[in-house]
Amino acid sequence: MSASITISNLSWSTPDGRTLFSNLDLGFGAERAGFVGRNGIGKSTLLKLISGDLTSQSGKVSVNGNLGILRQAVEVSPDGTIADLFGATENLAILRRAEAGEATGEELAVVDWTLEPRIAGALGRVGLNTEHETPLAALSGGQRTRASLAVLVFSEPDFLLLDEPTNNLDRNGRRAVIDLLAGWRVGAIVVSHDRELLEIMDTIVELTSLGATRYGGNWSHYRERKALELAAAQHDVAGAERRVAEVARGAQATAERQARRDQAGRRKSAKGGMPRIALGGLKDRSEGTSGENARLAERRRAQAIEAAAAAREPIEILQPLSVVIPSTGLSANKTVLKVDAVTAGYEPDWPIIRDLSFAVTGPERLAVSGPNGCGKTTLLAIITGKLQPWSGAVRIMVDYAMLDQRVSLLDPSISIRDNFRRINPQANENACRAALARFMFRADAALQVVSSLSGGQLLRAGLACVLAGSTPPSLLILDEPTNHLDIDSIEAVEAGLRSYDGALLIVSHDEAFLENIGTSRSLELSPEKPD
Template identity: 40%
Template sequence: MATSTTHVSCHGLRFAWPDGTPLFEGLDLAIGPGRTGLIGVNGTGKSTLLRLIAGELRPAAGTVRTAGQVGYLRQNLTLDTAQPVDRVLGIDRTRAALHAIEAGDASEENFAAVGDDWDVEERTRATLDQLGLGHVALDRRVGQLSGGETVLLRLAALLLRRPEILLLDEPTNNLDLDARERLYAAVSAWHGVLVVVSHDRELLERVDQIADLRDGGVRWFGGTLSEYEDALAVEQEAAERMVRAAGADVRRQKRDLIEAHDKLAGRASQGRRAAETKGLPRIVAGARKRSAQESAGKHRILHEERLAQARERLEHAEEAVRDDDEIRVDLPHTEVPARRRVLSLRDLLPRHGGRVDLEVQGPERIALLGRNGAGKTTLLDTVAGAVEPCEGEVAPYVPLRYLPQRLDILDESLSIVENVRRLAPGAEPQRIRAQLARFLFRKERPDQRVGTLSGGERFRASLAALMLAEPAPQLLMLDEPTNNLDLASVRQLTTALESYRGALLVASHDRPFLRDLGITRWLYLDDGLTETDPP
């Protein structure tokens, strides 16, 4: 249980990647008791910051202090599948000693191993029950558990240690809906210091404050994600008004400067003609000329200073406006008429899972739900032709494309534009570049090699390659597309799919994302497909 003194603090934190690219420079941060949602676009250093707090990484300068024991749930930790559950939970030695004492071996070593933890098995079972793992035997091997159960098992191991500070990095990735609900409940019940990095909107509605990591600094807001976004929208609207006002001021100052130049030039011309007409002595004419030049110089400097100040105000105003661009593309060739047959699955038996029958017509938007291990990925792989079914028939009637979780459809040695041309060999290069600009790859970015892209950029490039393929896909299948995407990238994906006019088949546990897509049919996979209500 945390106390008021439990906290995390970072002071003057400096950290750079091995190639010297700076990530943090003088970062100050203080986190007290409560649930904190750490958000930010991909590449800002959220996971790196958690690793620094957990002590897995050392900063180049500055300090990281934690007042209390730290528990850290990594994003991608692979467990030894041969390990028994009690060893992963860290109770195997205590449990073995307890069983030895119960069997009559009252050695000093056994009593020392048990200590005061005589109820270790009862506590463990209560924690596993809380996380929906009550059916998991302590002697069971990790390899017998699903991916979601493994994530919850790692969380259970942390909770049994009773840390005062809990760090969670994308904990809901690969969790099915039931497992997510269990994790949400555990987070809601947490009373210590909790910092969670996540793109899961439902999870971020259960935090007490939001920390937005951007440009090497942190901005704080007391409240949930939706409250933060509402406040940010108001702020961004005001910032955009400031940009418009500052831009108008710059244009006005430019006009004033031009007018001042014209007036001064006219006065100088008039002065010369007057001197010639009046026949003023050269010394008097020279003095008047110097005076006029000095006055003109001061006038010009004044207007130039006003223009520079206006430009500076515009620059500051533009810095306050966030550049979280949206993907909006016009893809008329993906359109499917309302009653046109798109896909038929007849008595299909994939290599994993039960038999499936399905008819898809028109521009339906279908969500494919199901627990982890039910066979959703196998079904999509089978429909896409990546694996052969054991029995039955897959009959697509329109061009289809499939974006798997692995994002392995691109050649990493080629550029973005070259990858798109592989799927659209007849398209003009300039047309491809124009379309890639709408996927936020502008100027020289289409020529960047795929192997150098960040996770969010790789996803956008993969999505662009599929949606710009020829023939245009009239059925698009996505497998857990929001996994490992930041909130801005999820918004970009949603807006891109809004303009897609074909049929969608999406396997996902991300309920807010599915609701935003305008799903028309909800299917649940469990030893066959059944229609269900929206979750």
């Protein structure tokens, strides 16, 4: 029997009772399926239910085949090596003894002479050219992710389950993962907001509050189909709402005609000449007609409203993230940032950045790129004063804000609302709530304590507190801003940053994001080696 994953009548609710999905039915074979949807909609939860990390509350997940699972967090032993990650340390030791002629007969019977080239091949498929003795502690976070993916490839699973596999990877790492999946010929289920990665999927599964919908084809095909479906559904809704209005107008016209007839009858009776019994009969008929008209109008109105509700059902009613940024007033000729012959690092005689000079003038958009470990985060620490350069100078000539990956400018112990008031002390309560609402923190959502937020919510809160005030900073520094945002939020942030008239300094490996916000130039860093 060929490998397959079948999801039948699956339901899941969070501990606080919020339903993520109900009566879900899906099936997967030898295909690459991309899961998309808003943050918090249940993509990672569904992946955990498939992997067995969670037990279904109702329904069933059937897996026929072997799973290889890559999770967002890669746990690393402080003294482990790549060989430990592959579970091959003892077997490699036997191989060394066999090569030296020191292996026992029992060891020679089980020695795997193909082990080293197979490990090297798996590492090469994810673009990681390193020895199996390399300590895991010596790898960057992105390199550890790639090493973990190599372990999955090495195990030859029937299905890969990947949760945001390109997060925290540099451009080469992202390309290696994309190339690996482009050539993958068995099953893969990928949770991702990486639009470039989603372009190589065979099918897209969209999770919404209405359930799961499968779209054959890649990301671009999904977007085209989605746009057509939404346009058709919106057309149906508009027609149904017109019918509601027509029914209301018809009922009003009928009521007005009946009122005019009743008024004419009253005038006639006031003139006299009609027997009392006849007058009573006219009154009863009038009241009966009015009542029947009202009941008929109510039935038609209820039917029209029901039809309108049915037309709306295919459309998930969401309030989109609205990023509206006030003007900074930054002059086109103003020198914003100047880095002059800077050399810096953390260990003596091992500079991470050497003799670096550049400037940002006016509303420039500068992307800082380079492989993991080349010094991008170090550069931001130098610019913001967290790390002092060994030589050279850094000057920022305007007000600025820095959003790192932890959004550390926010106080984790207080609410989003209190952080906004702290960062924007001139804003009154109404302005505060209106600004936060534009970033989807409405009513009690604005009172959430920052430490309780998910990664996507955290960045959204940081953007709200920094950009939604009356006077945003003239320089905005962003460190991998798209790592934890869903695609709808990324596109909304892109739209907002396109309208931002300040200077941008951005560390990002998301080429689509950099292109969409109009990056004007790039600064490529290269890793320094010890002398």
